[in-house]
Amino acid sequence: xxxxxxxxxxxxxxxxxxxxxxxxxxxxxxxxxxxxxxxxxxxxxxxxxxxxxxxxxxxxxxxxxxxxxxxxxxxxxxxxxxxxxxxxxxxxxxxxxxxxxxxxxxxxxxxxxx
Amino acid sequence: xxxxxxxxxxxxxxxxxxxxxxxxxxxxxxxxxxxxxxxxxxxxxxxxxxxxxxxxxxxxxxxxxxxxxxxxxxxxxxxxxxxxxxxxxxxxxxxxxxxxxxxxxxxxxxxxxxx
Numbered sequence: 594x595x596x597x598x599x600x601x602x603x604x605x606x607x608x609x610x611x612x613x614x615x616x617x618x619x620x621x622x623x624x625x626x627x628x629x630x631x632x633x634x635x636x637x638x639x640x641x642x643x644x645x646x647x648x649x650x651x652x653x654x655x656x657x658x659x660x661x662x663x664x665x666x667x668x669x670x671x672x673x674x675x676x677x678x679x680x681x682x683x684x685x686x687x688x689x690x691x692x693x694x695x696x697x698x699x700x701x702x703x704x705x706x707x
Numbered sequence: 708x709x710x711x712x713x714x715x716x717x718x719x720x721x722x723x724x725x726x727x728x729x730x731x732x733x734x735x736x737x738x739x740x741x742x743x744x745x746x747x748x749x750x751x752x753x754x755x756x757x758x759x760x761x762x763x764x765x766x767x768x769x770x771x772x773x774x775x776x777x778x779x780x781x782x783x784x785x786x787x788x789x790x791x792x793x794x795x796x797x798x799x800x801x802x803x804x805x806x807x808x809x810x811x812x813x814x815x816x817x818x819x820x821x822x
């Protein structure tokens with residue numbers, strides 16, 4: 594079945610460092626891809642999304658490009674801040690009979706040190 | 708601007724007790740979901756609903772029941788709580804749009820401990 598695999602954490606970076614969190618997926622069709630972020634004590638919230646191949650989603654300095662040829666959707670940020678410390682989830686929207694469900698990766702925890 | 712609201716936020720139960728978690732959304736979304744989040748396992752889908760009066764099983768449905776009597780509410784019930792159900796439970800909703808490109812909107816979670 595369809596699945597999402599993302600790099601294990603935790604990832605620890607110093608402030609202003611470059612961030613990459615790898616995400617690859619398996620899907621039979623053409624899913625939409627998402628990155629969600631979860632801050633401590635809160636639910637997940639959408640960070641960015643891309644709905645077709647070669648689309649680039651971006652928000653708050655984060656970017657990810659839908660790469661169909663490598664089935665990847667890696668999250669990047671050029672200069673992280675302490676406030677970016679959170680858990681990041683890669684996800685895809687999977688079609689099934691009757692509608693859509695979202696399949697989430699296991700999450701990658703990011704720590705940013707001042 | 709409430710979005711998705713979950714009640715209660717915290718609860719401690721004894722093994723064998725029952726309880727209901729309530730999820731309410733004010734965005735007129737068709738789809739609603741219940742997940743559990745455990746360390747190192749990401750989010751696992753328990754049950755979901757594609758509209759008022761409908762429910763379906765997700766990845767880990769055993770030990771849980773759900774109801775969607777009103778479009779805005781999705782209830783998750785534990786009939787006889789077990790320690791293995793200690794977890795953080797999240798409710799989410801999304802609009803029904805062709806292409807599946809709408810994100811899910813999450814509540815802040817219910818932390819449930821079963822002793």
